[in-house]
Amino acid sequence: MLIFKYSKHFNFLNPFKTLIISTMANSKFEYxxxxxTEDYLLPNxxxxxxIDGKSFHKFSKKHNFDKPNDLNALKLMNKAASTVxxxxxxxxxxxxQSDEFSFVLRKDSTLYNRRRSKICTYINSLFSSSYVYFWKDHFQDTKLKYPPSFDSRIVLYPTDKNLRDYFSxxxxxxxxxNLYNTTFWALVLKGGLSNSEAEQRLCGTLSSDKHEILFSEFSTNYxxxxVIFKKGTILLRKKFKYKNSNKIVxxxxxxxxxxDDFWVRHNEILEIKTCGFYEIADDVIPELVLKQLCLK
Structure with a gap:
Protein backbone atom coordinates (compact mmCIF):
# COMPACT_ATOMS: atom_id res chain seq x y z
CA MET A 1 0.00 0.00 0.00
CA LEU A 2 1.31 3.45 -0.91
CA ILE A 3 0.94 6.21 1.68
CA PHE A 4 1.11 9.77 0.35
CA LYS A 5 2.43 12.38 2.74
CA TYR A 6 1.98 16.05 2.04
CA SER A 7 5.18 17.92 1.32
CA LYS A 8 5.81 21.61 0.68
CA HIS A 9 7.53 20.41 -2.49
CA PHE A 10 4.41 18.56 -3.70
CA ASN A 11 3.87 19.08 -7.40
CA PHE A 12 0.13 19.24 -7.96
CA LEU A 13 0.57 19.32 -11.73
CA ASN A 14 2.66 16.18 -11.70
CA PRO A 15 2.08 14.13 -8.51
CA PHE A 16 4.12 11.21 -9.88
CA LYS A 17 7.20 13.45 -10.01
CA THR A 18 6.74 14.17 -6.30
CA LEU A 19 6.45 10.45 -5.60
CA ILE A 20 9.74 9.79 -7.40
CA ILE A 21 11.52 12.52 -5.42
CA SER A 22 10.10 11.18 -2.16
CA THR A 23 11.20 7.67 -3.05
CA MET A 24 14.72 8.86 -3.89
CA ALA A 25 14.94 10.80 -0.63
CA ASN A 26 14.44 7.55 1.25
CA SER A 27 16.47 5.42 -1.10
CA LYS A 28 19.06 2.82 -0.22
CA PHE A 29 21.72 5.50 -0.80
CA GLU A 30 20.58 7.65 2.09
CA TYR A 31 22.87 5.76 4.48
CA THR A 37 29.54 14.48 11.82
CA GLU A 38 28.25 17.33 13.93
CA ASP A 39 30.87 19.75 15.19
CA TYR A 40 29.27 21.68 18.02
CA LEU A 41 31.35 24.28 19.83
CA LEU A 42 31.73 24.15 23.58
CA PRO A 43 29.16 26.25 25.45
CA ASN A 44 29.97 29.30 27.56
CA ILE A 51 39.67 35.55 8.49
CA ASP A 52 42.99 35.89 6.63
CA GLY A 53 43.67 36.78 3.03
CA LYS A 54 45.33 34.04 1.00
CA SER A 55 48.55 35.10 -0.75
CA PHE A 56 47.68 38.78 -0.35
CA HIS A 57 51.29 39.79 -0.92
CA LYS A 58 50.83 38.64 -4.50
CA PHE A 59 47.28 40.06 -4.64
CA SER A 60 48.35 43.51 -3.42
CA LYS A 61 51.24 43.61 -5.88
CA LYS A 62 49.02 42.57 -8.79
CA HIS A 63 46.52 45.34 -7.95
CA ASN A 64 49.17 48.00 -7.25
CA PHE A 65 48.34 48.65 -3.61
CA ASP A 66 50.16 51.61 -2.11
CA LYS A 67 53.12 50.72 0.10
CA PRO A 68 53.43 50.35 3.03
CA ASN A 69 49.67 50.84 3.50
CA ASP A 70 46.83 51.28 1.05
CA LEU A 71 44.02 53.23 2.70
CA ASN A 72 41.44 52.17 0.12
CA ALA A 73 42.29 48.51 0.70
CA LEU A 74 41.86 48.93 4.46
CA LYS A 75 38.53 50.72 3.97
CA LEU A 76 37.36 47.86 1.75
CA MET A 77 38.26 45.33 4.46
CA ASN A 78 36.35 47.43 6.98
CA LYS A 79 33.32 47.60 4.70
CA ALA A 80 33.28 43.83 4.21
CA ALA A 81 33.62 43.31 7.97
CA SER A 82 30.85 45.78 8.80
CA THR A 83 28.58 43.96 6.34
CA VAL A 84 29.19 40.78 8.33
CA GLN A 97 44.52 44.99 10.28
CA SER A 98 46.22 44.45 6.93
CA ASP A 99 44.47 41.47 5.26
CA GLU A 100 42.87 39.93 8.34
CA PHE A 101 39.76 40.43 10.46
CA SER A 102 38.69 38.82 13.73
CA PHE A 103 35.06 38.60 14.86
CA VAL A 104 34.00 37.74 18.41
CA LEU A 105 30.59 36.22 19.03
CA ARG A 106 28.95 36.45 22.43
CA LYS A 107 29.79 33.51 24.66
CA ASP A 108 26.12 32.53 25.00
CA SER A 109 25.50 32.64 21.25
CA THR A 110 23.30 29.89 19.80
CA LEU A 111 23.95 30.91 16.20
CA TYR A 112 23.49 27.82 13.98
CA ASN A 113 23.32 25.79 17.20
CA ARG A 114 27.01 26.62 17.67
CA ARG A 115 28.03 24.38 14.79
CA ARG A 116 31.63 25.20 13.94
CA SER A 117 31.46 24.57 10.20
CA LYS A 118 28.26 26.59 9.75
CA ILE A 119 29.53 29.64 11.63
CA CYS A 120 32.95 29.53 10.00
CA THR A 121 31.77 29.07 6.42
CA TYR A 122 28.87 31.52 6.51
CA ILE A 123 30.89 34.36 8.00
CA ASN A 124 33.82 33.72 5.67
CA SER A 125 31.64 33.48 2.56
CA LEU A 126 29.78 36.70 3.38
CA PHE A 127 33.03 38.52 4.07
CA SER A 128 34.63 37.27 0.85
CA SER A 129 31.64 38.05 -1.35
CA SER A 130 31.31 41.50 0.23
CA TYR A 131 34.98 42.20 -0.47
CA VAL A 132 34.38 41.49 -4.17
CA TYR A 133 30.97 43.22 -4.26
CA PHE A 134 32.25 46.50 -2.80
CA TRP A 135 35.58 46.46 -4.66
CA LYS A 136 34.39 48.95 -7.29
CA ASP A 137 33.38 51.43 -4.59
CA HIS A 138 36.94 51.65 -3.31
CA PHE A 139 38.98 50.98 -6.46
CA GLN A 140 37.08 52.76 -9.22
CA ASP A 141 40.08 52.85 -11.55
CA THR A 142 41.43 49.36 -10.84
CA LYS A 143 39.67 46.34 -12.26
CA LEU A 144 39.64 43.22 -10.10
CA LYS A 145 42.04 40.95 -11.98
CA TYR A 146 41.20 37.66 -10.26
CA PRO A 147 39.04 36.49 -7.34
CA PRO A 148 40.60 37.00 -3.91
CA SER A 149 40.20 34.25 -1.34
CA PHE A 150 40.29 34.07 2.44
CA ASP A 151 40.81 31.26 4.91
CA SER A 152 39.00 31.18 8.22
CA ARG A 153 39.28 29.43 11.56
CA ILE A 154 37.45 29.38 14.86
CA VAL A 155 39.15 29.54 18.24
CA LEU A 156 37.33 29.31 21.58
CA TYR A 157 38.42 31.40 24.56
CA PRO A 158 36.98 30.38 27.95
CA THR A 159 37.72 33.54 29.96
CA ASP A 160 37.45 37.29 29.49
CA LYS A 161 41.18 37.60 30.04
CA ASN A 162 41.87 35.09 27.26
CA LEU A 163 39.69 37.14 24.92
CA ARG A 164 41.35 40.43 25.83
CA ASP A 165 44.80 38.89 25.45
CA TYR A 166 43.84 37.63 22.00
CA PHE A 167 42.93 41.11 20.77
CA SER A 168 45.96 42.60 22.50
CA ASN A 178 53.51 48.39 10.51
CA LEU A 179 56.65 49.84 12.05
CA TYR A 180 58.74 47.31 10.13
CA ASN A 181 56.89 47.85 6.85
CA THR A 182 56.98 51.65 7.17
CA THR A 183 60.74 51.57 7.68
CA PHE A 184 61.31 48.91 5.02
CA TRP A 185 59.42 50.77 2.30
CA ALA A 186 61.04 54.08 3.24
CA LEU A 187 64.43 52.46 2.64
CA VAL A 188 63.24 51.03 -0.69
CA LEU A 189 61.07 53.84 -2.10
CA LYS A 190 62.95 56.83 -0.67
CA GLY A 191 66.36 55.40 0.16
CA GLY A 192 66.92 53.57 -3.11
CA LEU A 193 67.74 50.20 -1.54
CA SER A 194 66.68 46.91 -3.08
CA ASN A 195 64.28 44.69 -1.16
CA SER A 196 67.09 42.37 -0.05
CA GLU A 197 69.29 45.30 0.99
CA ALA A 198 66.45 46.78 3.06
CA GLU A 199 65.86 43.41 4.73
CA GLN A 200 69.53 43.14 5.57
CA ARG A 201 69.60 46.70 6.93
CA LEU A 202 66.69 45.97 9.28
CA CYS A 203 67.88 42.54 10.38
CA GLY A 204 68.31 42.53 14.16
CA THR A 205 67.06 46.10 14.68
CA LEU A 206 64.88 47.10 17.62
CA SER A 207 61.81 49.36 17.54
CA SER A 208 63.96 52.30 18.66
CA ASP A 209 66.36 51.66 15.77
CA LYS A 210 63.52 51.79 13.25
CA HIS A 211 62.18 55.01 14.78
CA GLU A 212 65.66 56.51 14.46
CA ILE A 213 66.06 55.44 10.81
CA LEU A 214 62.71 57.00 9.90
CA PHE A 215 63.42 60.23 11.76
CA SER A 216 67.10 60.81 10.95
CA GLU A 217 67.11 59.59 7.34
CA PHE A 218 63.61 60.39 6.12
CA SER A 219 62.38 63.13 8.49
CA THR A 220 59.46 60.92 9.47
CA ASN A 221 58.12 60.86 13.01
CA TYR A 222 56.43 57.46 13.26
CA VAL A 227 46.42 55.87 13.62
CA ILE A 228 44.52 53.41 11.40
CA PHE A 229 47.90 52.10 10.22
CA LYS A 230 49.36 51.80 13.72
CA LYS A 231 46.32 50.56 15.64
CA GLY A 232 44.16 48.85 13.02
CA THR A 233 40.37 49.14 13.03
CA ILE A 234 37.94 48.22 15.79
CA LEU A 235 34.31 47.78 14.77
CA LEU A 236 31.63 48.16 17.44
CA ARG A 237 27.86 48.25 17.30
CA LYS A 238 26.73 51.51 18.92
CA LYS A 239 23.73 53.78 19.27
CA PHE A 240 24.10 57.42 18.37
CA LYS A 241 21.69 60.28 18.03
CA TYR A 242 21.15 61.42 14.46
CA LYS A 243 18.50 63.97 13.50
CA ASN A 244 16.55 63.58 16.74
CA SER A 245 16.43 59.78 16.60
CA ASN A 246 18.64 56.99 17.84
CA LYS A 247 20.40 54.91 15.21
CA ILE A 248 22.21 51.62 15.73
CA VAL A 249 25.23 51.33 13.45
CA ASP A 260 41.82 48.67 30.55
CA ASP A 261 40.32 52.00 29.49
CA PHE A 262 38.87 50.63 26.26
CA TRP A 263 37.08 47.75 27.98
CA VAL A 264 35.74 50.02 30.73
CA ARG A 265 34.31 52.54 28.24
CA HIS A 266 32.79 49.77 26.15
CA ASN A 267 31.80 47.46 29.01
CA GLU A 268 28.83 46.08 27.07
CA ILE A 269 31.25 43.77 25.21
CA LEU A 270 32.33 41.58 28.11
CA GLU A 271 29.11 42.05 30.06
CA ILE A 272 27.05 41.17 26.96
CA LYS A 273 24.67 44.08 27.36
CA THR A 274 22.74 46.21 24.88
CA CYS A 275 25.08 48.39 22.84
CA GLY A 276 25.86 51.72 24.46
CA PHE A 277 25.63 55.29 23.18
CA TYR A 278 28.44 56.91 21.27
CA GLU A 279 28.79 60.62 20.59
CA ILE A 280 29.49 61.57 16.97
CA ALA A 281 29.41 65.15 15.73
CA ASP A 282 27.42 65.54 12.50
CA ASP A 283 30.44 66.94 10.67
CA VAL A 284 32.71 63.98 11.53
CA ILE A 285 30.44 61.00 10.94
CA PRO A 286 32.69 58.27 9.46
CA GLU A 287 32.12 57.33 5.83
CA LEU A 288 31.39 53.75 6.90
CA VAL A 289 28.53 54.99 9.10
CA LEU A 290 27.16 57.33 6.41
CA LYS A 291 26.86 54.40 4.04
CA GLN A 292 24.88 52.45 6.63
CA LEU A 293 22.53 55.42 6.90
CA CYS A 294 22.25 55.45 3.08
CA LEU A 295 23.55 58.99 3.00
CA LYS A 296 26.51 58.30 0.72
Whole structure:
Protein backbone atom coordinates (compact mmCIF):
# COMPACT_ATOMS: atom_id res chain seq x y z
CA MET A 1 0.00 0.00 0.00
CA LEU A 2 1.31 3.45 -0.91
CA ILE A 3 0.94 6.21 1.68
CA PHE A 4 1.11 9.77 0.35
CA LYS A 5 2.43 12.38 2.74
CA TYR A 6 1.98 16.05 2.04
CA SER A 7 5.18 17.92 1.32
CA LYS A 8 5.81 21.61 0.68
CA HIS A 9 7.53 20.41 -2.49
CA PHE A 10 4.41 18.56 -3.70
CA ASN A 11 3.87 19.08 -7.40
CA PHE A 12 0.13 19.24 -7.96
CA LEU A 13 0.57 19.32 -11.73
CA ASN A 14 2.66 16.18 -11.70
CA PRO A 15 2.08 14.13 -8.51
CA PHE A 16 4.12 11.21 -9.88
CA LYS A 17 7.20 13.45 -10.01
CA THR A 18 6.74 14.17 -6.30
CA LEU A 19 6.45 10.45 -5.60
CA ILE A 20 9.74 9.79 -7.40
CA ILE A 21 11.52 12.52 -5.42
CA SER A 22 10.10 11.18 -2.16
CA THR A 23 11.20 7.67 -3.05
CA MET A 24 14.72 8.86 -3.89
CA ALA A 25 14.94 10.80 -0.63
CA ASN A 26 14.44 7.55 1.25
CA SER A 27 16.47 5.42 -1.10
CA LYS A 28 19.06 2.82 -0.22
CA PHE A 29 21.72 5.50 -0.80
CA GLU A 30 20.58 7.65 2.09
CA TYR A 31 22.87 5.76 4.48
CA UNK A 32 25.75 8.01 3.36
CA UNK A 33 24.34 10.70 5.65
CA UNK A 34 25.61 8.67 8.59
CA UNK A 35 29.13 9.67 7.62
CA UNK A 36 28.37 13.32 8.42
CA THR A 37 29.54 14.48 11.82
CA GLU A 38 28.25 17.33 13.93
CA ASP A 39 30.87 19.75 15.19
CA TYR A 40 29.27 21.68 18.02
CA LEU A 41 31.35 24.28 19.83
CA LEU A 42 31.73 24.15 23.58
CA PRO A 43 29.16 26.25 25.45
CA ASN A 44 29.97 29.30 27.56
CA UNK A 45 33.08 30.17 25.55
CA UNK A 46 33.83 33.25 23.48
CA UNK A 47 33.81 32.36 19.78
CA UNK A 48 36.44 34.11 17.66
CA UNK A 49 36.36 33.75 13.88
CA UNK A 50 39.56 34.97 12.24
CA ILE A 51 39.67 35.55 8.49
CA ASP A 52 42.99 35.89 6.63
CA GLY A 53 43.67 36.78 3.03
CA LYS A 54 45.33 34.04 1.00
CA SER A 55 48.55 35.10 -0.75
CA PHE A 56 47.68 38.78 -0.35
CA HIS A 57 51.29 39.79 -0.92
CA LYS A 58 50.83 38.64 -4.50
CA PHE A 59 47.28 40.06 -4.64
CA SER A 60 48.35 43.51 -3.42
CA LYS A 61 51.24 43.61 -5.88
CA LYS A 62 49.02 42.57 -8.79
CA HIS A 63 46.52 45.34 -7.95
CA ASN A 64 49.17 48.00 -7.25
CA PHE A 65 48.34 48.65 -3.61
CA ASP A 66 50.16 51.61 -2.11
CA LYS A 67 53.12 50.72 0.10
CA PRO A 68 53.43 50.35 3.03
CA ASN A 69 49.67 50.84 3.50
CA ASP A 70 46.83 51.28 1.05
CA LEU A 71 44.02 53.23 2.70
CA ASN A 72 41.44 52.17 0.12
CA ALA A 73 42.29 48.51 0.70
CA LEU A 74 41.86 48.93 4.46
CA LYS A 75 38.53 50.72 3.97
CA LEU A 76 37.36 47.86 1.75
CA MET A 77 38.26 45.33 4.46
CA ASN A 78 36.35 47.43 6.98
CA LYS A 79 33.32 47.60 4.70
CA ALA A 80 33.28 43.83 4.21
CA ALA A 81 33.62 43.31 7.97
CA SER A 82 30.85 45.78 8.80
CA THR A 83 28.58 43.96 6.34
CA VAL A 84 29.19 40.78 8.33
CA UNK A 85 28.40 42.56 11.60
CA UNK A 86 25.20 44.02 10.19
CA UNK A 87 24.05 40.51 9.26
CA UNK A 88 25.12 38.71 12.44
CA UNK A 89 23.95 40.55 15.56
CA UNK A 90 25.74 38.05 17.84
CA UNK A 91 29.05 39.60 16.82
CA UNK A 92 29.98 42.07 19.55
CA UNK A 93 33.31 43.29 18.26
CA UNK A 94 35.54 42.95 15.21
CA UNK A 95 39.17 43.90 14.79
CA UNK A 96 41.05 44.20 11.52
CA GLN A 97 44.52 44.99 10.28
CA SER A 98 46.22 44.45 6.93
CA ASP A 99 44.47 41.47 5.26
CA GLU A 100 42.87 39.93 8.34
CA PHE A 101 39.76 40.43 10.46
CA SER A 102 38.69 38.82 13.73
CA PHE A 103 35.06 38.60 14.86
CA VAL A 104 34.00 37.74 18.41
CA LEU A 105 30.59 36.22 19.03
CA ARG A 106 28.95 36.45 22.43
CA LYS A 107 29.79 33.51 24.66
CA ASP A 108 26.12 32.53 25.00
CA SER A 109 25.50 32.64 21.25
CA THR A 110 23.30 29.89 19.80
CA LEU A 111 23.95 30.91 16.20
CA TYR A 112 23.49 27.82 13.98
CA ASN A 113 23.32 25.79 17.20
CA ARG A 114 27.01 26.62 17.67
CA ARG A 115 28.03 24.38 14.79
CA ARG A 116 31.63 25.20 13.94
CA SER A 117 31.46 24.57 10.20
CA LYS A 118 28.26 26.59 9.75
CA ILE A 119 29.53 29.64 11.63
CA CYS A 120 32.95 29.53 10.00
CA THR A 121 31.77 29.07 6.42
CA TYR A 122 28.87 31.52 6.51
CA ILE A 123 30.89 34.36 8.00
CA ASN A 124 33.82 33.72 5.67
CA SER A 125 31.64 33.48 2.56
CA LEU A 126 29.78 36.70 3.38
CA PHE A 127 33.03 38.52 4.07
CA SER A 128 34.63 37.27 0.85
CA SER A 129 31.64 38.05 -1.35
CA SER A 130 31.31 41.50 0.23
CA TYR A 131 34.98 42.20 -0.47
CA VAL A 132 34.38 41.49 -4.17
CA TYR A 133 30.97 43.22 -4.26
CA PHE A 134 32.25 46.50 -2.80
CA TRP A 135 35.58 46.46 -4.66
CA LYS A 136 34.39 48.95 -7.29
CA ASP A 137 33.38 51.43 -4.59
CA HIS A 138 36.94 51.65 -3.31
CA PHE A 139 38.98 50.98 -6.46
CA GLN A 140 37.08 52.76 -9.22
CA ASP A 141 40.08 52.85 -11.55
CA THR A 142 41.43 49.36 -10.84
CA LYS A 143 39.67 46.34 -12.26
CA LEU A 144 39.64 43.22 -10.10
CA LYS A 145 42.04 40.95 -11.98
CA TYR A 146 41.20 37.66 -10.26
CA PRO A 147 39.04 36.49 -7.34
CA PRO A 148 40.60 37.00 -3.91
CA SER A 149 40.20 34.25 -1.34
CA PHE A 150 40.29 34.07 2.44
CA ASP A 151 40.81 31.26 4.91
CA SER A 152 39.00 31.18 8.22
CA ARG A 153 39.28 29.43 11.56
CA ILE A 154 37.45 29.38 14.86
CA VAL A 155 39.15 29.54 18.24
CA LEU A 156 37.33 29.31 21.58
CA TYR A 157 38.42 31.40 24.56
CA PRO A 158 36.98 30.38 27.95
CA THR A 159 37.72 33.54 29.96
CA ASP A 160 37.45 37.29 29.49
CA LYS A 161 41.18 37.60 30.04
CA ASN A 162 41.87 35.09 27.26
CA LEU A 163 39.69 37.14 24.92
CA ARG A 164 41.35 40.43 25.83
CA ASP A 165 44.80 38.89 25.45
CA TYR A 166 43.84 37.63 22.00
CA PHE A 167 42.93 41.11 20.77
CA SER A 168 45.96 42.60 22.50
CA UNK A 169 48.09 40.11 20.58
CA UNK A 170 46.53 41.10 17.26
CA UNK A 171 46.91 44.83 17.90
CA UNK A 172 50.50 44.43 19.07
CA UNK A 173 51.13 42.46 15.88
CA UNK A 174 49.65 45.34 13.88
CA UNK A 175 52.07 47.83 15.46
CA UNK A 176 55.13 45.59 15.05
CA UNK A 177 54.38 44.81 11.40
CA ASN A 178 53.51 48.39 10.51
CA LEU A 179 56.65 49.84 12.05
CA TYR A 180 58.74 47.31 10.13
CA ASN A 181 56.89 47.85 6.85
CA THR A 182 56.98 51.65 7.17
CA THR A 183 60.74 51.57 7.68
CA PHE A 184 61.31 48.91 5.02
CA TRP A 185 59.42 50.77 2.30
CA ALA A 186 61.04 54.08 3.24
CA LEU A 187 64.43 52.46 2.64
CA VAL A 188 63.24 51.03 -0.69
CA LEU A 189 61.07 53.84 -2.10
CA LYS A 190 62.95 56.83 -0.67
CA GLY A 191 66.36 55.40 0.16
CA GLY A 192 66.92 53.57 -3.11
CA LEU A 193 67.74 50.20 -1.54
CA SER A 194 66.68 46.91 -3.08
CA ASN A 195 64.28 44.69 -1.16
CA SER A 196 67.09 42.37 -0.05
CA GLU A 197 69.29 45.30 0.99
CA ALA A 198 66.45 46.78 3.06
CA GLU A 199 65.86 43.41 4.73
CA GLN A 200 69.53 43.14 5.57
CA ARG A 201 69.60 46.70 6.93
CA LEU A 202 66.69 45.97 9.28
CA CYS A 203 67.88 42.54 10.38
CA GLY A 204 68.31 42.53 14.16
CA THR A 205 67.06 46.10 14.68
CA LEU A 206 64.88 47.10 17.62
CA SER A 207 61.81 49.36 17.54
CA SER A 208 63.96 52.30 18.66
CA ASP A 209 66.36 51.66 15.77
CA LYS A 210 63.52 51.79 13.25
CA HIS A 211 62.18 55.01 14.78
CA GLU A 212 65.66 56.51 14.46
CA ILE A 213 66.06 55.44 10.81
CA LEU A 214 62.71 57.00 9.90
CA PHE A 215 63.42 60.23 11.76
CA SER A 216 67.10 60.81 10.95
CA GLU A 217 67.11 59.59 7.34
CA PHE A 218 63.61 60.39 6.12
CA SER A 219 62.38 63.13 8.49
CA THR A 220 59.46 60.92 9.47
CA ASN A 221 58.12 60.86 13.01
CA TYR A 222 56.43 57.46 13.26
CA UNK A 223 54.20 58.73 16.06
CA UNK A 224 52.55 61.06 13.54
CA UNK A 225 51.62 58.25 11.14
CA UNK A 226 47.83 57.72 10.63
CA VAL A 227 46.42 55.87 13.62
CA ILE A 228 44.52 53.41 11.40
CA PHE A 229 47.90 52.10 10.22
CA LYS A 230 49.36 51.80 13.72
CA LYS A 231 46.32 50.56 15.64
CA GLY A 232 44.16 48.85 13.02
CA THR A 233 40.37 49.14 13.03
CA ILE A 234 37.94 48.22 15.79
CA LEU A 235 34.31 47.78 14.77
CA LEU A 236 31.63 48.16 17.44
CA ARG A 237 27.86 48.25 17.30
CA LYS A 238 26.73 51.51 18.92
CA LYS A 239 23.73 53.78 19.27
CA PHE A 240 24.10 57.42 18.37
CA LYS A 241 21.69 60.28 18.03
CA TYR A 242 21.15 61.42 14.46
CA LYS A 243 18.50 63.97 13.50
CA ASN A 244 16.55 63.58 16.74
CA SER A 245 16.43 59.78 16.60
CA ASN A 246 18.64 56.99 17.84
CA LYS A 247 20.40 54.91 15.21
CA ILE A 248 22.21 51.62 15.73
CA VAL A 249 25.23 51.33 13.45
CA UNK A 250 28.63 49.67 13.23
CA UNK A 251 31.21 52.31 14.12
CA UNK A 252 34.93 52.15 13.21
CA UNK A 253 37.38 53.12 15.94
CA UNK A 254 41.15 53.45 15.75
CA UNK A 255 42.38 53.35 19.31
CA UNK A 256 44.21 51.30 21.90
CA UNK A 257 42.32 48.19 23.01
CA UNK A 258 45.15 46.72 25.04
CA UNK A 259 44.70 48.96 28.09
CA ASP A 260 41.82 48.67 30.55
CA ASP A 261 40.32 52.00 29.49
CA PHE A 262 38.87 50.63 26.26
CA TRP A 263 37.08 47.75 27.98
CA VAL A 264 35.74 50.02 30.73
CA ARG A 265 34.31 52.54 28.24
CA HIS A 266 32.79 49.77 26.15
CA ASN A 267 31.80 47.46 29.01
CA GLU A 268 28.83 46.08 27.07
CA ILE A 269 31.25 43.77 25.21
CA LEU A 270 32.33 41.58 28.11
CA GLU A 271 29.11 42.05 30.06
CA ILE A 272 27.05 41.17 26.96
CA LYS A 273 24.67 44.08 27.36
CA THR A 274 22.74 46.21 24.88
CA CYS A 275 25.08 48.39 22.84
CA GLY A 276 25.86 51.72 24.46
CA PHE A 277 25.63 55.29 23.18
CA TYR A 278 28.44 56.91 21.27
CA GLU A 279 28.79 60.62 20.59
CA ILE A 280 29.49 61.57 16.97
CA ALA A 281 29.41 65.15 15.73
CA ASP A 282 27.42 65.54 12.50
CA ASP A 283 30.44 66.94 10.67
CA VAL A 284 32.71 63.98 11.53
CA ILE A 285 30.44 61.00 10.94
CA PRO A 286 32.69 58.27 9.46
CA GLU A 287 32.12 57.33 5.83
CA LEU A 288 31.39 53.75 6.90
CA VAL A 289 28.53 54.99 9.10
CA LEU A 290 27.16 57.33 6.41
CA LYS A 291 26.86 54.40 4.04
CA GLN A 292 24.88 52.45 6.63
CA LEU A 293 22.53 55.42 6.90
CA CYS A 294 22.25 55.45 3.08
CA LEU A 295 23.55 58.99 3.00
CA LYS A 296 26.51 58.30 0.72
Missing amino acids: VRTFE CWIVVR MEEYKDILLAYG WRQADCHIN NNEP VIPLHEDLIQ
